[in-house]
Amino acid sequence: MGIQIMPSLLSSDFANLQREIESVPSADALHVDVMDNHFVPNLTLGLPVVESIRKATDAMLDIHLMIDEPDRWAPAYAEAGAESVTFHIEAAAAPVRLARELRSLGARAGMALKPATPIEGYADLLPELDMILIMTVEPGFGGQKFLDLCLPKIRRTRELIDALGSPGAQRRGDIWLQIDGGVSVETIERCAEAGADCFVAGSAVFGADHPDEMVEKLRQLAQH
């Protein structure tokens, strides 16, 4: 899989989700931020809305769970038909068991890290996962400023993923490296240069005059 651009519906008009979804036909997936006002200080939407979004589109759904107790709640999003479900490692009690459960339900399993969470302690988990999400803002809100301090972690994670593909390694496979927070025409190139291949963009896309053109523009910048 090459470069992927995933608009975050958090910055869209929740009263017109169908229209907003249809405004970004070039998106590789729709990123849906689920927040519970415990793991992060904000409350967004949950399973019933995701079930409705599933009925409204055939696009890939990329669910970003910013919630406590993902072990308990995450599988239902896979059962609802989301192709990718990402939990935060800071909140997961048994991440390997959870990742295996998500995969057994047919979803890709993603693990997210807040800006202050290092990747090093979790390198052994990579073969169990389909995506690593490096947050480049503190999770909770759209429209925040990109944190450059996360770039070294993106580079280290790219090295760890690439090492899995080397001869004799545990796994050859397609583990996506996703960046979320403050992705824009100003920041996407340095994320791509650091090794990210999957980019969430909320305010940059839905704040643009022409959201789908912005998706294409971000993709072009990341491909260079």
Ligand SMILES: O=C(CO)[C@@H](O)[C@H](O)COP(=O)(O)O
């Ligand atoms: O998970 C989150 C925020 O916690 C994101 O997915 C935001 O929706 C990204 O918004 P922008 O930073 O791109 O405006």
Ligand SMILES: [Fe+2]
């Ligand atoms: Fe997100």
